[in-house]
Amino acid sequence: MSANATLVPGGPEAPILGQIRASQRAARSSFRAKYFATWFVILAIVGAAIVATGNAEPDFTTTWGRYILEGAGLTVLISTVSIFFATILAVIGALGRLSSNGFINGAASLYVSLVRGTPLLVQIYFVFYALPQMGIVIDPIPAGIVALAFNYGAYMTEIFRAGIQAVPRGQREAAESLGMTERLLMRRIVLPQAVRIVVPAIGNDFVSMIKDSSLVSVVGLQEILWRSSTVGRSNSQLIQALLIAALVYWALTMFFSYFQGRLEHRLALSDVRL
Amino acid sequence: MRQRHTAIRAAMLVASAALIFTACSKVGATAAPTGAASTEPSSAASASAAPSEAAASIDPNDLLAIILKNGVIRVGTDPAYPPQSLLKPDGTFEGFDIDTANEIGKRLGVKVEFVTPDFSVVEAGKWAGRFDISVGSVTITKKRLDNLDFTSPYYYTPAQMTATTASGITTLDGLAGKTVCVGEATTYYQWISGTLALGDGSALAPVPAGMKVTTLKTDQDCALSVKSGRHDFEGWLSSSTTVAAALAAKTPMIIVGAPVFNEPLAVATDKSGPPHAALQAALDRIIKAMHADGTLSASSKKWFDGLDMTVAQ
Secondary structure (H helix, E strand, O other): OOOOOEOOOOOOEOHHHHHHHHHHHHHHHHHHHHHHHHHHHHHHHHHHHHHOOOOOOOOHHHHHHHHHHHHHHHHHHHHHHHHHHHHHHHHHHHHHHOOOOHHHHHHHHHHHHHHHOOOHHHHHHHHHHHHHHOOOOOOHHHHHHHHHHHHHHHHHHHHHHHHHHHOOHHHHHHHHHOOOOHHHHHHHHHHHHHHHHHHHHHHHHHHHHHHHHHHHHHHOOOOHHHHHHHHHHHOOOHHHHHHHHHHHHHHHHHHHHHHHHHHHHHHOHHHOOO | OHHHHHHHHHHHHHHHHHHHHHHHHHHHOOOOOOHHHOOOOOOOOHHHHOOOOOOOOOOOOOHHHHHHHHOEEEEEOOOEEOOOEEEOOOOOEEOHHHHHHHHHHHHHOOEEEEEOOOHHHHHHOOOOOOOOEEEEEEEOEOOHHHOEEEOOOOEEEEEEEEEEHHHOOOOOHHHOOOEEEEEOOOHHHHHHHOOOOEOOOOOOOOOOOOOEEEEEOOHHHHHHHHHOOOOOOOEEEEEHHHHHHHHHOOOOEEEOOOOOEEEEEEEEEEOOOOOOHHHHHHHHHHHHHHHHOOHHHHHHHHHOOOOOOOOOO
16 A cells, blocks of 8 residues: 555545554564664674683784774775776676677687686686796786686676676667667667666675685785784684674675665666555 | 766776776885886996995896885795794784894895795795895705705704694604694705705704604694694694794693704895896895894894894704
8 A cells, every 4th residue: 555545635644554654663673673683692692602712812803903904995995996897898798798700709708618617716826826927927916906807707797798688679679660770779778778787786796806805815915814814823813813804894795785785776766666 | 867877887986996096006016126127227326325235336137226226125024923024013024034124124225115925935936026035034955046046044943843732742753653734835844755955964853754744824823723722733843933932822832852953044036036146245245244243143132032043053
């Protein structure tokens, strides 16, 4: 029932509606209260269990917490730049995969298959250690970005391709019947609708990449995981160090997921039932 | 409307990427150009920048000239190898190796930038110009001389075996047939595997029969494994200084047996890097000077519990 239904058009609302809304509100807040209470209790139990092992030095967090947190800057930097280049690679790859030219399609398909078929860690080692043997030496941060962008570009290629193909055929046919050229059709009709599918996926991959960026710690980039595992090992406080790292990643994920949720909501407005 | 939204988003993405890239290139710019950029017409203005260095003319292609021109020397170090090198909360390092490297930088008249490659990368040579020298307690061995150039030693340590208190072993022979943990690519690994040949040809104790070896990323990880309560191995072999630090940090292990060998540790340069004859000469001169004026002894006493490890045992 619409929230604005009235018995007489333009007249006052039926009182029952106020009661319905109030009870819905109460149900919602009771649900939320139980939801967050459960989170809190479970986390508190886990936290207490860890502290109770007796190995936790109390001042480790105050001494090192800031140092580990500062790694978040590099993590976000690497993720942002990588997702940018991955998007570019994905657009090129998707158009390549949809191309009727055998050479282009073959190259794009090989890229997708090869990069999706090998572990990201292997690719990071390859860019950092194997390329120098071929004479290509890349600085650590750009090397991490290259490996991540290359890897995610392959996955996103498939998403972009699916997005373009998911635009209903009728849209294309209608555009063609109006006399639009292929370029105009793509630019004004197909791609804008494909973007609705694709932009949330980019946001998704960005959040996922924040976590995958922890793999570049193996080539010595001083991001969150490198910092926490290094200081945790030196000070025999790995539990605390890794927990701090986990919390930082979790906070970053929640932060970006929130914005991604809002973006998805905004893009899906045309689908809301009124 | 939706097009404008995504267009704005795209524009923001491009703008932020541009901003990030300028920041990124500033971060990356701390890496000095390597010998691959030998088209550098660097003049030997180096002499004026080095207070303690003899004002000899240096080949402009030499790594030393490049370092002096950039005013920065990149030193490879281990971020978790107390008391030789250890990370501090503000992101800088401290330790015996760190002090030595800082002193070398001071005497060359350049700033020191620390890089943290894996030890196995340092040990194998072919650093791809990512750093200039390693002041990381690298032992001179005959095999490493194929890939690395060493200065004369800046200190010496005995290799000390330890056993976990849980294993109940109290003698070196008690570890026969048992598993010993060592750091990757270390001389301790080579000793147990029977492939160690020290650069100065000094003697090695015989390896107890059937001793097995397991590696973790660095020596410190072995101590940490025992300290956190794991029982993956019965012994740990490392330098006496690292062992002392670990025992002082209440690792449940005991020293067993006399040291199994003594190793000379030196500053290393990559053989496959840019030409570095002048750099080698300068480093050697500095190390000899640091021995002579007592800097190394004082530093050793500070970091190694009053022991002077800078004289051969």
